[in-house]
Amino acid sequence: MENRKLGKVWLVGAGPSDPGLFTLKGKTVLEQAEVVVFDNLVSGSILAMIPREAKKIDVGKISGSHPVPQNEINQILVEEAMNGKRVVRLKGGDPFLFGRGGEELEEICKHNIPFEIVPGVTSAISVPAYHGIPVTHRDFCSSVHIITGHTKNLERADIDFPALVKSGGTLVFLMGVASLPVICRELIDAGMDPAMPAAILERGTTAHQRRVVSDIGNLAEEAEKAGIQAPAIIVVGKVCSLAEAFHWAEDRPLGKMKIMVTRPKDRSSDLTAKLQELGAEVVEVPTIETERILENETLDEALENIGDYQWAAFTSPFGVKAFFRRLAELKIDIRKLAGLKFAAIGSATQKAIEEKGILVDLVPETYDGKALGEALARRMLEEEENSDDRPIVLIPRAKIGSEELIRPLEEAELLYEDLPVYETAEAPYDGINWYDES
Ligand code: SAH
Secondary structure, three states, rough: OOOOOOOOOEEEOOEEOOOOHHHHHHHHHHHHEEEEEOOOOHHHHOOOOOOOOOOOEEEOOOEOOOOOOHHHHHHHHHHHOOOOOOOEEOOEEEOOOOOOOHHHHHHHHHHHHOOOEOOOOOOHHHHHHHHHOOOOOOOOOOOEEEEOOOOOHHHHHHHOHHHHHHHEEEEEEEEOOOHHHHHHHHHHHHHOOOOOEEEEEEEEOOOOOOEEEOOOOOOHHHHHHHHHOOOOHHHHHEHHHHOOOOOHHHHOOOOOEHHHHHHHHOHHHHHHHHHHHHOOEEEEOEEEEEEEEEOOOOHHHHHHHHHHOOOOEEOOOHHHOOOOOOOHHOOOOHHHHOEEEEOOOOOOHHHHHOEEEEEEEEOOOOOOHHHHHHHHHHHHHHHHHHHOOOEEEEEEEOOOOOOHHHHHHHHHHOEEEEEEEEEEEEEOOOOOOOOOOO
């Protein structure tokens, strides 16, 4: 009998768009995926969490004019899992709320493929929240109803509008942009007061979120005037009137900004976190990456003879990392660095050195190469005057490093060794369209 390892499928909800609303479990599962099958509603910030080596299958892509048909998606999931892969099926919002998660699961069960469901934050509740609309409020309603607006014959009894009106609850319609005029008309025909507050909320939880708040008598016309497009959700109920007092997301300092962070992936997180704290929508699109130079005889030689140097000057945390990593690989005891003084170009590099348990001897007042070179030159000249030996500085840094750092040392005729330990290269394009409509 064939003994093939069976894979597993995780049906994962990605939330409405803001990566902060993606669940911890979803992120953990995604980071371990070998195959990721995703569709249109999953935001670039979340797609950025997919491991680079993972196979990415975009089934929301419009090829011709249709996205990949459901039966083909089911087939992809089954095939990849049967090949032993860890497959993540990533969907906008929650996978079981108008996400066709149930249909995919039927197919997965038919083939006895193991699976897990990771629920997501649904747009039906979170998008109103990002507009200051609580979907229930004790003063206004005692239920909330989530309804698809994407029914072929909306007028023909697919939706029981009189029952919805009678319930008095908040009504949330998904996929309803095209049928907004029909929805409003049906509600009025079923007896709803045309003055009932209503809202349409476009691209919620992103930097581009927009809302039109009106009443069901006028919402369709006003949405049309504003040019509202999918994805958007429609909320009907008195709670909509609270948006005026409770709106908040777009009022944050960077609430309307979408910012691309192009730093190498391993160095973008601090900046991303700061921007997000101020409300920005951040997409990490690394344009460069840094790689350690592996076969590096000059570095090995310098480390073996580290006692010959009086200074080591670093211009980036990556240089610090490469230096200490090689030291460990060569099994050189850190105590061999005892006589060495350390200089850092700025606070991040200083921190990287201090994390190794070494206090930094020199950081220039201005954090750049020129200032570092000048400060080093001053200190080394002083030392030269007070000693018979000429000090040497080792500079482990990028292959193409700034001349500005070297120039003051040259001018002072000091001894230095400019030592490339890493290279900067263009980051490979990973096939995902980050830029979407905006
Ligand atoms: N499973 C998803 C819904 C899928 S149906 C969920 O739980 O959120 C797709 C519809 O969801 C869209 O037509 C739109 O009505 C709504 N939607 C999803 N994300 C949205 C967003 N960021 N802003 C506004 N509407 C959104």
